[in-house]
Amino acid sequence: MKLTIKDIAKLAGVSTATVSMVVNNKDERISASTREKVLDIVDKYNYIPNRIASSMVTKSTKTIGLVIPDITNPFFPEVARGVEDKANIDGYTVIFCNSDNVLSKEDAYIDMLQEKMVDGIIFTASSRRTNISASLQRVTVPVITVDRVIPNLSNQGQIVVDNEVGAYEAVCHMLAKGYKRIFHITGPLTSKTARDRYNGYLKALESNNQQPLPNHLYEGMYTTTWGHNAIEQLIEDGHDFDGVFCGNDMIAVGVLKGLQKHGLSVPTDIGVVGYDDVNIARLVTPELTTVSQPKYEMGYKAAEMLIKMINNEHNNQSEYTLSTELIIRNSTRT
Amino acid sequence: MKLTIKDIAKLAGVSTATVSMVVNNKDERISASTREKVLDIVDKYNYIPNRIASSMVTKSTKTIGLVIPDITNPFFPEVARGVEDKANIDGYTVIFCNSDNVLSKEDAYIDMLQEKMVDGIIFTASSRRTNISASLQRVTVPVITVDRVIPNLSNQGQIVVDNEVGAYEAVCHMLAKGYKRIFHITGPLTSKTARDRYNGYLKALESNNQQPLPNHLYEGMYTTTWGHNAIEQLIEDGHDFDGVFCGNDMIAVGVLKGLQKHGLSVPTDIGVVGYDDVNIARLVTPELTTVSQPKYEMGYKAAEMLIKMINNEHNNQSEYTLSTELIIRNSTRT
DNA sequence: CCTTCTTGTTTAAACGTTTAACTAAATTAT
DNA sequence: ATAATTTAGTTAAACGTTTAAACAAGAAGG
Numbered sequence: 001m002k003l004t005i006k007d008i009a010k011l012a013g014v015s016t017a018t019v020s021m022v023v024n025n026k027d028e029r030i031s032a033s034t035r036e037k038v039l040d041i042v043d044k045y046n047y048i049p050n051r052i053a054s055s056m057v058t059k060s061t062k063t064i065g066l067v068i069p070d071i072t073n074p075f076f077p078e079v080a081r082g083v084e085d086k087a088n089i090d091g092y093t094v095i096f097c098n099s100d101n102v103l104s105k106e107d108a109y110i111d112m113l114q115e116k117m118v119d120g121i122i123f124t125a126s127s128r129r130t131n132i133s134a135s136l137q138r139v140t141v142p143v144i145t146v147d148r149v150i151p152n153l154s155n156q157g158q159i160v161v162d163n164e165v166g167a168y169e170a171v172c173h174m175l176a177k178g179y180k181r182i183f184h185i186t187g188p189l190t191s192k193t194a195r196d197r198y199n200g201y202l203k204a205l206e207s208n209n210q211q212p213l214p215n216h217l218y219e220g221m222y223t224t225t226w227g228h229n230a231i232e233q234l235i236e237d238g239h240d241f242d243g244v245f246c247g248n249d250m251i252a253v254g255v256l257k258g259l260q261k262h263g264l265s266v267p268t269d270i271g272v273v274g275y276d277d278v279n280i281a282r283l284v285t286p287e288l289t290t291v292s293q294p295k296y297e298m299g300y301k302a303a304e305m306l307i308k309m310i311n312n313e314h315n316n317q318s319e320y321t322l323s324t325e326l327i328i329r330n331s332t333r334t
Numbered sequence: 335m336k337l338t339i340k341d342i343a344k345l346a347g348v349s350t351a352t353v354s355m356v357v358n359n360k361d362e363r364i365s366a367s368t369r370e371k372v373l374d375i376v377d378k379y380n381y382i383p384n385r386i387a388s389s390m391v392t393k394s395t396k397t398i399g400l401v402i403p404d405i406t407n408p409f410f411p412e413v414a415r416g417v418e419d420k421a422n423i424d425g426y427t428v429i430f431c432n433s434d435n436v437l438s439k440e441d442a443y444i445d446m447l448q449e450k451m452v453d454g455i456i457f458t459a460s461s462r463r464t465n466i467s468a469s470l471q472r473v474t475v476p477v478i479t480v481d482r483v484i485p486n487l488s489n490q491g492q493i494v495v496d497n498e499v500g501a502y503e504a505v506c507h508m509l510a511k512g513y514k515r516i517f518h519i520t521g522p523l524t525s526k527t528a529r530d531r532y533n534g535y536l537k538a539l540e541s542n543n544q545q546p547l548p549n550h551l552y553e554g555m556y557t558t559t560w561g562h563n564a565i566e567q568l569i570e571d572g573h574d575f576d577g578v579f580c581g582n583d584m585i586a587v588g589v590l591k592g593l594q595k596h597g598l599s600v601p602t603d604i605g606v607v608g609y610d611d612v613n614i615a616r617l618v619t620p621e622l623t624t625v626s627q628p629k630y631e632m633g634y635k636a637a638e639m640l641i642k643m644i645n646n647e648h649n650n651q652s653e654y655t656l657s658t659e660l661i662i663r664n665s666t667r668t
Numbered sequence: 669c670c671t672t673c674t675t676g677t678t679t680a681a682a683c684g685t686t687t688a689a690c691t692a693a694a695t696t697a698t
Numbered sequence: 699a700t701a702a703t704t705t706a707g708t709t710a711a712a713c714g715t716t717t718a719a720a721c722a723a724g725a726a727g728g
Contacts, residue, residue: 029677050451095428260619284617
């Protein structure tokens with residue numbers, strides 16, 4: 001039988017107000033003896049306050065929603081962990097939702113979260129989301145978008161990463177190591193993220209006085225399979241190349257496999273650089289040189305910013321830019 | 335301004351009961367015209383029902399808690415995804431919690447989930463949890479333990495995997511391929527999981543008329559680092575070996591790296607087998623032969639079982655055993 | 669000794685739903 | 699025409715908290 005505050009009040013011979021005050025440490029005005037009496041009963045009967053009921057009156061659920069494409073994608077566990085850690089520190093709880101980058105699923109989740117009265121939402125939207133939807137329009141709580149921006153959404157904070165600089169540095173590194181004919185294999189250029197990386201690549205070539213090669217761009221998916229296919233294609237196309245800069249690590253791993261299959265040695269013949277620095281990057285052979293994104297920090301900062309917005313300690317339209325770090329391993333020459 | 339059911343009722347010129355009935359499709363007794371009138375207003379004003387308030391009266395939050403050690407461990411994202419998918423199908427929402435295998439964190443989360451009135455909990459407990467804690471004792475909702483069992487916990491369903499058979503088959507495969515001196519590198523034997531795998535290993539030797547080698551067991555952590563260290567140690571110890579069966583894939587990856595460093599070729603000189611079949615297994619070189627655990631299905635089944643228990647469609651003390659599958663890749667001879 | 673403060677506690681309304689019990693009107697049965 | 703039944707909707711209590719306002723009793727001030 002679950003005990004309520006009323007039961008405890010009766011057992012302790014006080015009012016529910018008193019019990020409420022002592023269990024919430026709002027007990028400046030409560031005498032020490034009463035406090036102890038109440039606490040004894042609470043302990044003895046294992047009283048568990050019903051936060052649903054408190055939420056009704058306080059209008060705060062201490063819950064935030066996290067909408068990501070897919071926790072199974074190695075990029076997201078760390079982000080999620082960052083979110084959860086910061087949330088937990090501040091007494092928040094995280095509801096997590098996998099949208100598979102499907103707009104209708106995203107919207108359904110947004111509605112669900114609103115119904116559950118979350119205090120705020122952290123959202124990595126599909127790159128196909130070109131404008132605000134009805135569900136998003138209904139959102140009244142603060143939203144932090146991470147790595148993606150939702151056009152026309154108010155009450156939005158943003159966590160972004162400087163992808164252009166990250167890509168720029170990576171490609172400069174390749175050029176510095178003597179790779180001269182570098183191709184770019186990437187995911188869909190519909191996302192700003194992908195375009196920024198591509199631009200960084202182009203700028204690096206430019207500032208090293210190189211013309212981009214003809215047909216230097218292979219656009220596909222963010223998967224190992226695509227990486228593998230793309231490099232096969234590239235070889236088949238008869239291109240003369242000695243480097244490939246990849247849109248993410250999964251692609252790079254596929255590229256590594258493809259090159260290996262064709263007996264091309266990395267890093268001696270060909271240099272390969274990935275993006276993200278997922279755990280796999282350190283485990284493949286050769287270990288992958290890659291641009292590390294601060295995944296955990298992205299999640300952590302997102303939660304931090306969101307909580308500040310929830311508490312009105314933060315202006316409503318703000319942006320936080322994190323930077324990347326080039327991790328040099330063994331898929332590029334030393 | 336957020337509208338409540340009262341506002342909608344007033345706008346539609348009906349009672350809140352009527353609105354409630356139509357938005358919940360309990361409207362057999364409502365006339366078509368009234369229903370339409372209400373629905374129009376609901377649409378027009380973007381009414382979002384407050385599920386917190388409903389929960390108060392229905393005593394069901396349609397929320398479940400998921401407590402795992404660490405989403406960052408590549409084993410768990412798939413489990414979590416399985417849970418979330420099934421939960422979502424049935425209209426449940428998932429609160430996720432990372433315990434880092436720390437008992438006090440586990441307990442704190444269990445308490446928190448109870449306070450938030452979750453309808454049930456899915457729990458992968460630390461292997462150090464040898465008995466039921468005060469927090470667990472307070473739990474009144476159903477709990478499904480996955481891959482771990484909590485002694486003396488009532489109202490518990492269990493999802494387990496037949497690890498002994500999985501290990502047995504793996505080691506039999508190695509023996510069949512001609513590996514004769516197989517060592518076992520694993521994580522802490524405090525968990526039943528680890529012990530079952532070890533027993534499977536021993537049984538396989540036995541049924542192939544082999545004595546276990548002296549000092550055949552290296553017990554450490556479930557990490558790449560430990561795998562690497564252990565194999566170094568093993569080599570240093572001067573053991574004559576031609577195979578290693580690993581407690582999980584992370585260890586196996588470390589072993590692969592160590593072997594490579596010492597110029598030992600896999601699978602020709604040495605056979606290596608992992609356990610779990612995390613995504614990395616397919617990406618290392620050589621691709622890892624491993625025992626696949628049905629991770630997604632474990633999560634999915636756990637959610638399914640939990641939801642059945644919540645709806646009292648399932649007996650309270652039940653167990654579901656899933657089986658493993660040996661995935662033969664290139665770290666063992668063909 | 670009366671008034672005013674202070675301290676400690678209680679009262680009761682409010683939060684936004686659901687739902688059992690009730691009612692009024694319309695229909696059917698007798 | 700009246701009673702019984704059906705249909706369509708309403709009323710009001712309940713869920714378990716928090717918290718502003720009220721209150722009672724004792725202490726201090728004049």
